[in-house]
Amino acid sequence: MNTPHKEATHNPQSILLVEDEQDLSQLVQLNLNALGFRVFHASTLQQASQLMTDTDIDLLLIDRTLPDGDGLMLCQQLRLQGVQLPIVMLTAKDSEADIVLGLESGADDYVTKPFSVLELRARIKARLRFVDKPEDKSLQFNGITINCDTREVIADNTELQLTAREFDLLTFLASHPQQVFSRMQLLEAVWGLNYEGYEHTVNSHINRLRSKLAHRPRLADTVKTVWGVGYKFSPPGKEVHA
Structure with missing residues (x-):
């Protein structure tokens, strides 16, 4: 070789x-x-x-x-x-x-x-690379901060413990509020490759992410399913620019 x-x-x-x-x-x-x-x-x-x-x-x-x-x-x-x-x-x-x-x-x-x-x-x-990192390096929504430099999600002054993949998935969705993405689009954007035949990977990570978001009232139900299409991020309130 x-x-x-x-x-x-x-x-x-x-x-x-x-x-x-x-x-x-x-x-x-x-x-x-x-x-x-x-x-x-x-x-x-x-x-x-x-x-x-x-x-x-x-x-x-x-x-x-x-x-x-x-x-x-x-x-x-x-x-x-x-x-x-x-x-x-x-x-x-x-x-x-x-x-x-x-x-x-x-x-x-x-x-x-x-x-x-x-x-x-x-x-x-x-x-090992960031996904769709915003220029201001943070996203803020009505008491919620997603910091792309420190890779932290703060809701009501409490840090949410996410895995690296869960953080990337949430950050990508939150960077495009209200925009619907199919599972394949999320695979290509967040995983960085076309994982043909492994779309259930998205389902597993979405479910794990939702279960963690549900512990914070402001974050519960922010990642929504659009039946027959995919998923979207619905901000809990009007976005505040950093």
């Missing part, structure tokens, strides 16, 4: 790869290094947990079947702790039930083996 050309980057971002297949690990690391990422590797959940404690990580790329357990365990643990970094599952478990379980456990993306290295690289790059 030819070595990929090195792509220049500044302030390299760090990726933790949790994978126990040596050949696959080397292949993934080679390609991510070529993109300019700093890659840390663990082959067990225990090693991954230690690296997460000792190292600043920008994205977690994790297999499910590991020597000491299921990668979902670490994913769930991180989400319960409020850790919001992007998590991408990389696994041979490819049934629809497994994919939905992974997404509902807090993963932002789910890549099944065998996979295209080019596709994996594109998905990771998409996860």
